[in-house]
Amino acid sequence: MTHVYFHCSCDRGILIDQYGAAVDNLVEARDHAAGVVRSLIMAHSAKHCRDWVLHVSDDVGVEIFVVPFAFVLGKPN
Template identity: 45%
Template sequence: MSAVFFHCSDDKHVILDRTGAAMDLAEARLYAEQLARSYVMTPSVEDWRNWAVHVTDDIGTEIFELPFTAILGELHRGHAMNSMELALRPLRRHLARLIARCVALIDGVINPYRPELYYMRGPGPKCRARRQAALRD
């Protein structure tokens, strides 16, 4: 068993593992998956789709690379949603409902015409007067 280091990076960031751990290749693979899963499951605004775990030995030779997309699964490959987006979903729904109610309220103030107030619901007073006049004759 040799010392293995687990560095994480994307195009703009690098997280270095300065301590490392002594383990074989199978254990290193499991630990890399656990490490990637722990970063993905931590609530943050980071988009983890472009990140990867780079597993190196003690002299810096890369043993293997594990992309975070392998951990994220099929759902996140086509249309990824990080944990922050998932946490914000209910808030977005409530905000959309609030905006719809505000728009309806503003529409009611700006456009006060309500046709149900102007439609006749039955014979009016002039119609009754004509009928009564016709009955008297």
């Protein structure tokens, strides 16, 4: 089990995840990351989130992968 953090960034600033989550593997980390992105999109207007990126890092700060919000949102209509 590994503890990972889900930080968000855009050109206007950074949201730091101070709590993180314990995951068993990369698949679980990816699924949790997608849930974080979806809940932030629901809390904010999708058009304001398009340029955000979710950075997933381990407990020593090494970035594991990133999830651009635009990837979850798909192409703009």
